[in-house]
Every structure is written in structure tokens, then in C-alpha cells.
Amino acid sequence: MAILAAAAGSPTRETFRGISGVEELLFYYLAAVAVVVLAYGVYARFARYAEGVEDPIPRLDDLGERTVEAARIALSNESQFNRDLYGGLMHAFIMWGFLTLLIATTILAVDLEVWQLLLGRNSFWVGDFYLGYQFVVDAMGLLFVVGIGMALYRRYWVRKDRLWGRHTSREDTLFVWVLFALGVGGFVLEGLRILATGYPPFEVVSFVGWGTALAFEAAGVTPDLADSLHWWAWWSHSLLALAFVAWIPYAKPFHMLSSFANVVVRDEHSGARLPGIPADLEATSAESIDDFTWSELLDQDACTKCGRCSSVCPAKAAGRPLDPRDVILDLKGYREQRADDGGEQPIVADGGSSVIDAETMESCLSCLACVDSCPVEIDHLNSFTRLNRQLVDQGDIDPGVQDVFQNVMQDGNTFGNSQRSRADWADSLEFDLTDAREQEVEYLWYVGDYPSYDDRNRKVARSLARIFDAADVSVGILFEEEKYDGNDVRRLGEEFLFLELAGHHVESFEACEFETLVCTDPHSYNTFENEYTEVDFATWADDPMMPFDYDEQWNRDGEIEVLHWTQAVEDLVSEGRLDLAGDELDYTVTYHDPCHLGRYNDEYEAPRELIRATGCELVEMPRNRANSFCCGGGGGGLWMEFDDDPKPSEERLREAIEDTASGVEKFVVACPMCTTMFEDGRKTGGFEEDVEIVDVAELLVEAIDRDAA
Incomplete structure (x- = not known):
């Protein structure tokens, strides 16, 4: 570049080449109008969020750190690359190219309006700066056009399924083609200018424009014709760019702002903890769109219709009437429609007259796959839980779920069995379990409903008890004082029942002396670790309907360690407290990650x-760790009947048998609900002769027994 600059003297170009003074003033007037329309639209959009209900989860604390982290996430495109290399590269090319062109335009405006007009200085857009500027703009502009081309190829040639749905509209088509026209139009304008000015040698740094000029010349375009066409190209490109700027807040382009804002205010514990309900008994959950929080309204605007959530949803894959994207966009569409015509409509109900049908929400498995896959951090589960709470308030509940609610209310467990029989699973053990209510223990073991009452999972509970005994760990249980943890009834919308259970358990925990709370079920582990700690029990302690007196925030500072049993036992193995040589078993197994x-x-x-x-x-x-496919039992799926084809459990077992390395003998799980669902799927899917369902605890006990033998 330095050689080119020296040879050419002081390289630069005229910004308003061929544009008269009156036309230049017209351009600035139109630019001002576009900016005003943009500013008003952005203000109006964000003003709507201010009308939303206050979010109970802090989202604006440490705003500076949040913004920096959001910028890192956005610029790295790390979420876009998640499970989709092509999509990640495509979005990175478009975003980096667009930002570069935006910065380049801003630099040019600063040079013209600030540096020269206001400060009266000579342009800095000359020499080596100009050469570097042109090279970068051409390189990143080309990347931008390639990215848009990739988007067009995927959307219209490949017609990738997740990009199409009932919310796909003409604005999606217009958006991508306008961007393409802006990118290509810039190079057309540059090529015409280079040809019209006789190929200034330094303009070779504008390598895309230079190539475009050569292509025009080869097609028979003369310098004089290029000079005439340049005026038309300049105004066409400028008007399209200004129209795009003005259009941003009113259609899909707004996601460029709303999506970034959504990443800034994201909840890092999204789904793992759910927002509570206000103590005001007159408050409604989703009786109106006005019940939604400002962050939920922002979620709706942040959705880009990319369909990533739809493609990983196990309920949708099973043929249920749930598409996470459609629920978010249905709510947004209704909000905008109501703003236009003022009509009121039930948000969620059992029947066809509501925005969202009850069956749609009953289909959700609360597996968190949609939240995990969303590149713009939409909290689907928060909105879904709000809708479920409204269904509970209205009494629109699946009969199977209603029975479970009744069982928990009356008997303290989801089976409707006597609490006195809760520890009967331990009767066949060769040793006695300690009563944690009467004796100090190292581990307080929350056994859970299914390991306590379900015959298949009782075997798992006994295996785990034997592991603790072999490791000589001081373990105690609550016997009949233990009740259902409340995780899934909360996700089904029964918040008051969850609060009763939480209050009961924290009082029980406080009455015991122990160091670590250990859970058999990942659902219990999640709710004790992430949700009980968030409940403001003081708000509810004086409520006569709440059967507890506890009025503090339990374990807020994490003084009590909460572990899933695999975490606890892994520590025991690493400490050498279990006598395992590491070669006791020789099975070929695969492992299913519980959600x-x-x-x-x-x-x-x-x-x-x-x-x-x-x-x-x-x-x-193939699908493992964060990409694991749900067993179908979460979110109350264990208690409802669905006409799935195939069932999520059947699809997962098929994957283990057909898509995994050959010779898998055992399908290993670490969750009682998964055990139940996969044992069922093994029968209904015809896999009984192909694979055995075992819990990690059962494998460990077999290894311990072989080592002892």
C-alpha cells in the first residue's frame, strides 16, 4: 500500500461524485428524516417494555459487565456456531461485514461533517488511511455478500425446514434481499466509479470494485456510460440504505437491537430457577398480555425466527402441537394485533378461542433444549410457566396431572401412597438406615418419590444405599418426613403447592444436623440447589394457607452443599473410599444425560x-451432553398420556442402538424419571432384546460385588 500511495501522490476519492449541491442537501435532509424515524421507532419499541410487569429476577445489575459480556458473545458468534457450523459462519460473515460497513460509513460521516465542516480541517480520508480503509471495506463487504448468499442458498435452495413455518412472512424475504441488494449495490457503485475515472492505479486496493469494473468493461460498458450510470447507482444505493435505516424498528431488522439487548439482560440461570409469583393474591399470571414482564416482551421481539428451538424440541419431534418458536411469536403477534385493534382474547385456554391452546403447553417437557439452543437467550420456559400457571388458575388441567396434584396435597407424594411406607424400599437391606431427624450425619439423603415407591427405581435406591455403606459414609434419610420435592409441579404451574413443599422441606432440613444434602433425582437436585434458595419464605410465612413458619431465605449463601448423588460418589471414588480397581466390568455402554x-x-x-x-x-x-435428547418424562410428561409417534424415549433408544457404535449392551441413566421412561420405551419400541436399562448406581454395585468376590 505504501508503494501505491507514493506512486499516486495522495489517494482519495470524491464522496458526492456527480451529485449537485442541491442533491447533496436533499440527501442530508432524507438522512435526517431516516434517523428521526429510526430514533422514534426504537424509542416506541423500548417504551413498550417499560409498560411490562417488573421482572422478579435482577437483569439490570452490573449493567457494564453485562454489556461487555454480551458484546463478547455477539462478536464471537459463539451461540450461532452451537451445533451449526454453516449457520455460524453465515451469521459471522453477515454480522462482521455489516458492522464493518456501518463503521466505515460512520468514519466517512465524521470526516465530512465533523472533521472538515465543523473543525475546518483537511480530510483525513486520504493517503495510506484511504488505501487501508478501501481494502478493509472491500474485504469485509465481500464477506457480507458471501454471508447473505449463504443465507439465500440455505433458505431458498436447500429450504432448510427450521427456517419455514406459519410465522415465515414476506418481511423475512424482504429483509434478506434488501441486505443482498445493499451489499451488491455498493460494489456495483464502486465498479462504475473506477471504470468512469479510468482505473486510478491506487484503486486496485478496492479489489472487488476493481474486478467489478473489469466485468462491466468486458460487458461493453464504456467509461462515459459508466459515468452516466453512476448517478443512478448512487441514488438507488443511497435511497435503499436510508429506507433500510428507517425500516429497522418496524420489522425484522429490529432484531439487530432487541437481540443484543436480550443477551445483555439474560438470566444465566434461566430455566434452572423460575421467577416466583407475587404475594398479592389478586395478581394474575397470564390473564392478559399485560401480565407479562418487560423481559418476556423483549424475548418476543428478540426472536429471529431461526427455528433452532423448534429443531431440538422433543415434543415437536414426537408430533405434539408445540413449537417453542410459535408460542413466542404467537404472543408477539397478539400483542401487536391488540395494539392495532384493541381486541381482547384469552391468552391460554382449553379450546380454540385463545392465543395459545392448553394442549400446546401440556406438551412441553421442560427439558430446556429450546433455551439452550437459542442464540439470543430467549427464556422460553419463563413464558411457558406463566402460561401453565394461568391454566392452573383457570382449572384447565390434564386429568392425569390433576390426580398427581391431589396426591401431593393429600399424601405428600405423587403416587398417592402412605407416607409411612416411604422408606419401605430399605427393608431388604442388610443394614439399617440412619434417621437424620434424630442423629447427626454427613450426608442427608433426599431419596425422592420414584426411588421410594416405584418398584424398578427402588432397586436403584437400594444400590445407592449399598454404595454409601461400602464407602463407610454417614448417611441419613427423613423417612416419612420426606415429601415430593415440587420441581415438576412448579413447571406445570402449581406454584402454591411448590411453595408449601418448599416450606415443609426447609423446616425439615433446618431441624437436622448434616453437612451435605444429596439427591437421587436430578429434578430434586435442581430445585434444592437453584429454586429453594430463591424463595422469600418471609413473604408467605404469615399466610394461613401456607403450612410452615419458616421466614428466612434458605441456604442463600450456599453454606449447605447440595449434590446429585453421582457428584457425591465421584468424590468418594477419588478419595479411595470405594474399593474399585477400574477393571471389574467389561460391558460396552452408552450414557444418557438427564436434562x-x-x-x-x-x-x-x-x-x-x-x-x-x-x-x-x-x-x-450422537446427541450427548448439552445436546442430549429428553426422555419425555419432564414437565409432567411422566403423568400424561400422549399419542406420540415415536415417543421421545423410543427415539432416544433407537439412537443408542442404531446410530451409536455397534455392540452397546447397556443404556445407562442417572435419573429415576429417565429409568421409568426408558423402561417403558424399551417395551413399546420393541427394544427389549436389544439393550438393557441400568442406572449408574447399579453398575457401581455390580463392580463392587465383583471386586469383593
């Missing part, structure tokens, strides 16, 4: 380390 342990709490390695400690060969399924 509440994996996506919810980012624990992937503890179960795998325990499997390896037995000597088993562990092979991974």
Missing part, C-alpha cells in the same frame, strides 16, 4: 467418571 443434571446444571462428567471407574467402555451417542 436436569446436564443442561440445567452443567454436570456431565461425574456420571461418566463413575461409569469408567467400573471398567465399562463408554461410547457416546
Whole structure:
């Protein structure tokens, strides 16, 4: 560049080449109008959020750090690359190219309006700066056009399924083609200028424009014709750019702002903890769109219709009437429609007259796959839970779920069995379990409903008890004082029942002396670790309907360690408290990541380390860790009947048998709900002769027994 600059003297170009003074003033007038329209539209959009209900979860604390982190996430495109290399590259090219062109335009405006006009100085847009500027703009502009081309190819040639749906509209088409026209139009304008000015040698740094000029010349365009066409190209490009600027707040381009804002205010514990309800008993959940929080309204505007959430949703894959994207966009569409015509419509109900149908929400498995896959941090589960709470308020509840609610209210467990029989699973053990209510223990073991009452999962509970005994750990349980943890009834919308259970358990925990709370079920682990700690019990302690007196925030500072049993036992193995040589078993196995342990709490390695400690060969399924496919039991799925084809559990088992390395003998799980769902799917899917369902605890006990033998 330095050689070119020296040879050419002081390279630069005229910004308003061929444009008269009157036309230049007209351009500035139109630019001012476009900016005013943009500013008003952005203000109006964000003013709507201010009308939303206050969010109970802090989202604006440490705003500076949040913004810096959001900028890192956005600029790195890390979310876009998640499970989709093509999509990540495509979005990165478009975003980096667009930002570069925006910065380049801003630099030019500063040079013209500030540096020269206001400060009266000579232009800095000359010499080496100009050469570097032109090279970068051409390089990144080309990247931008390539990215748009990739988008057009994927959308219209490949017709990728997740990009199409009932919310796909003409504005989506217009958006992508306007961007393409802006990118290509800039190079057309540059090529005409270079040809019309006789190929100034220094303009070779504008390599795309230079090539475009050569292409025009080869097509028979003379310098004089190029000079005439340049005026038309300049105004066409400028008017399209200004129209795009003015259009941003009123259509899909607004996601460039709303999506970034949504990343800034994201909840890092989204889904793992749910926002509570106000103590005001007159408050409604989703009786009106006005009940939604400002962050939920922002979620609706941030949706880009990319369909990533739709493509990973196990309910949608099973043929249920749930598409996470459609729920968010249906709410947005109704909000905008109501703003236009003022008509009121039920938000969610059992029937066809509401914005969202009850069956749609009943389909959700609360697996968090939609939240995890969303590149703009939409909290689908918060809105879904709000809708479920409204269904509970209205009494629009699935009969199977209603029975479970009744069982928990009357008997303290989801089975409707006597609490006195809760610890009967331990009767066949060769040792007695300690009553944690009467004796200090190292581990307070919350066994859970399914390990306590379900015959298949009782075997898992006994295996885990034997593991603790072999490790000589001081463990105690609550016996009949233990009730259902409340995780899934909360996600089904029964917040008051969840609060009753939470209050009961924290009082029970406080009455015991222990160091660590250990859970069999990942659902219990999640709700104790992330949700009980968020409940403001003082708000509810004086409520005569709440059967507890506890009035503090439990474990707010994490003084009590909460662990899933695999985490606790992994520590015991690493400490050498279990006598395992690491070669006891020689099975070839695969492992299924439970949603509440994996996506919810980012624990992937503890179960795998325990499997390896037995000597088993562990092979991974194609979908593993954060990309694991739900068993179908979460969000109340265990208690409802669906006409799935195939069932999520059947699809997962098929993947383990057909899509994983051959010879898998055992399908290993670490969640009682998963055990139940996969045992069922093994029968209904015809896989009984192909694979065995085992819990990690059962593998460990077998290894311990073999080592002892």
C-alpha cells in the first residue's frame, strides 16, 4: 500500500461524485428524516417494555459487565456456531461485514461533517488511511455478500425446514434481499466509479470494485456510460440504505437491537430457577398480555425466527402441537394485533378461542433444549410457566396431572401412597438406615418419590444405599418426613403447592444436623440447589394457607452443599473410599444425560467418571451432553398420556442402538424419571432384546460385588 500511495501522490476519492449541491442537501435532509424515524421507532419499541410487569429476577445489575459480556458473545458468534457450523459462519460473515460497513460509513460521516465542516480541517480520508480503509471495506463487504448468499442458498435452495413455518412472512424475504441488494449495490457503485475515472492505479486496493469494473468493461460498458450510470447507482444505493435505516424498528431488522439487548439482560440461570409469583393474591399470571414482564416482551421481539428451538424440541419431534418458536411469536403477534385493534382474547385456554391452546403447553417437557439452543437467550420456559400457571388458575388441567396434584396435597407424594411406607424400599437391606431427624450425619439423603415407591427405581435406591455403606459414609434419610420435592409441579404451574413443599422441606432440613444434602433425582437436585434458595419464605410465612413458619431465605449463601448423588460418589471414588480397581466390568455402554443434571446444571462428567471407574467402555451417542435428547418424562410428561409417534424415549433408544457404535449392551441413566421412561420405551419400541436399562448406581454395585468376590 505504501508503494501505491507514493506512486499516486495522495489517494482519495470524491464522496458526492456527480451529485449537485442541491442533491447533496436533499440527501442530508432524507438522512435526517431516516434517523428521526429510526430514533422514534426504537424509542416506541423500548417504551413498550417499560409498560411490562417488573421482572422478579435482577437483569439490570452490573449493567457494564453485562454489556461487555454480551458484546463478547455477539462478536464471537459463539451461540450461532452451537451445533451449526454453516449457520455460524453465515451469521459471522453477515454480522462482521455489516458492522464493518456501518463503521466505515460512520468514519466517512465524521470526516465530512465533523472533521472538515465543523473543525475546518483537511480530510483525513486520504493517503495510506484511504488505501487501508478501501481494502478493509472491500474485504469485509465481500464477506457480507458471501454471508447473505449463504443465507439465500440455505433458505431458498436447500429450504432448510427450521427456517419455514406459519410465522415465515414476506418481511423475512424482504429483509434478506434488501441486505443482498445493499451489499451488491455498493460494489456495483464502486465498479462504475473506477471504470468512469479510468482505473486510478491506487484503486486496485478496492479489489472487488476493481474486478467489478473489469466485468462491466468486458460487458461493453464504456467509461462515459459508466459515468452516466453512476448517478443512478448512487441514488438507488443511497435511497435503499436510508429506507433500510428507517425500516429497522418496524420489522425484522429490529432484531439487530432487541437481540443484543436480550443477551445483555439474560438470566444465566434461566430455566434452572423460575421467577416466583407475587404475594398479592389478586395478581394474575397470564390473564392478559399485560401480565407479562418487560423481559418476556423483549424475548418476543428478540426472536429471529431461526427455528433452532423448534429443531431440538422433543415434543415437536414426537408430533405434539408445540413449537417453542410459535408460542413466542404467537404472543408477539397478539400483542401487536391488540395494539392495532384493541381486541381482547384469552391468552391460554382449553379450546380454540385463545392465543395459545392448553394442549400446546401440556406438551412441553421442560427439558430446556429450546433455551439452550437459542442464540439470543430467549427464556422460553419463563413464558411457558406463566402460561401453565394461568391454566392452573383457570382449572384447565390434564386429568392425569390433576390426580398427581391431589396426591401431593393429600399424601405428600405423587403416587398417592402412605407416607409411612416411604422408606419401605430399605427393608431388604442388610443394614439399617440412619434417621437424620434424630442423629447427626454427613450426608442427608433426599431419596425422592420414584426411588421410594416405584418398584424398578427402588432397586436403584437400594444400590445407592449399598454404595454409601461400602464407602463407610454417614448417611441419613427423613423417612416419612420426606415429601415430593415440587420441581415438576412448579413447571406445570402449581406454584402454591411448590411453595408449601418448599416450606415443609426447609423446616425439615433446618431441624437436622448434616453437612451435605444429596439427591437421587436430578429434578430434586435442581430445585434444592437453584429454586429453594430463591424463595422469600418471609413473604408467605404469615399466610394461613401456607403450612410452615419458616421466614428466612434458605441456604442463600450456599453454606449447605447440595449434590446429585453421582457428584457425591465421584468424590468418594477419588478419595479411595470405594474399593474399585477400574477393571471389574467389561460391558460396552452408552450414557444418557438427564436434562436436569446436564443442561440445567452443567454436570456431565461425574456420571461418566463413575461409569469408567467400573471398567465399562463408554461410547457416546450422537446427541450427548448439552445436546442430549429428553426422555419425555419432564414437565409432567411422566403423568400424561400422549399419542406420540415415536415417543421421545423410543427415539432416544433407537439412537443408542442404531446410530451409536455397534455392540452397546447397556443404556445407562442417572435419573429415576429417565429409568421409568426408558423402561417403558424399551417395551413399546420393541427394544427389549436389544439393550438393557441400568442406572449408574447399579453398575457401581455390580463392580463392587465383583471386586469383593
